[in-house]
Amino acid sequence: MEKIRLLKAEEVECRVQQVTSKNGAVLLLYKDARVDMRILDETFGAMNWQRHHGRDNANCIISVWDEDKKQWIEKEDTGTESQTEAAKGLASDSFKRAGFNWGIGRELYDAPFIFVPLAESEVTKNSKGKNTTYTKFKVAEMEYSEEKRQFVKLKIVDNKEVVRFELGKKVAAPKAPAESVSSNTEVKPIKLEYVKFTGTQCLIQSNNGKWYRVEDLPLKQLETIINDERFAAGYSAIRATINAKAVGAK
Structure with missing residues (x-):
């Protein structure tokens, strides 16, 4: 019988299990x-496996045809209801749990504890007054050692x-963007030694x-000071005046 392969990074999803009081998210894979x-089709062929549900979808049996034994091999497990679409969620969960019995995604049981620091702006309150976040996460890279039975690479x-999480590395929360200065904000004048502005x-x-x-x-003096870094603050005004005087001299 064919061996079930390991999951690919794009086949694994992230769910926020909890947002802590310390502005961090605990993720589950x-x-x-x-x-x-897809993996059952890929491994055994679409016509060589089947599923059966019992106890109002609470149980699922995945059967795979064993050509050597000339019989169906069955593995079964029980699921739990989801918060939305209970019946459909129960059937899906029992099916996935039966899939674990066949080895599909079993490596997820060895996933490390995933804590992602959040910026203050990423944390909000839900309808029950608990911390939550609308930031979405996904697995970018993943590698699992079957010999060591542990993840050797995981990047989220x-x-x-x-990058918000990388196995073996410390990743800080993203910095908040710098606040822009509005047109109504009073800006204190900068004291300049060689250039100053009064209005425009x-x-x-x-x-x-x-x-x-x-x-x-005079034009000659302007052409001298424009290249002097002491007058750099007035460069635009000096350049405009030079251009105006040069046109007027023609």
Whole structure:
């Protein structure tokens, strides 16, 4: 009889089990029932396995045809109801549990404890007043050692493809984006030694310590100071004045 392969990263999903008071999410890894169907088809052939449900979908039996023994081999397990669509969820859960008996996704039982630090902005309250998060997570990379019976690689990212968990490494919560300064925010003026602004007027300090409007300075002097880093703050005004004077000189 063919051997069941290990799950691929894209076949494993993440569910937030709990959001703690310390702004962290505890994640669980799980498989979808469609993964079991796909692997059964792939391993034994679509016509060589079957499923039966009993006790109002609480139990599921997966049968696989054994060509050597010329008989059906059965493995059974019991599921639990989901919070939504109880009957359908019960059938799906019992089927997945029976799949575990056949070895489909059994490595998930050896999954490490997955704790993902959350930014304050990612934590909110649900209708019962408990911490929750709307951030979604998925498995980006996964590798399991059958010999050691443990995960040797596991990387989880969020819906923005940012790494949030990596086995054996410490991953911090994402930093909150810097707040933008609105047009109504009062910005304190910066004291400049050689350039200052009064409204939209740019003033340049000359060697004699006096302040002059940039448009009152001669073109040759402007062409000299524009390359002087001491006047870098007034570069745009100086360049505009040079251009204006150059056009006027023609």
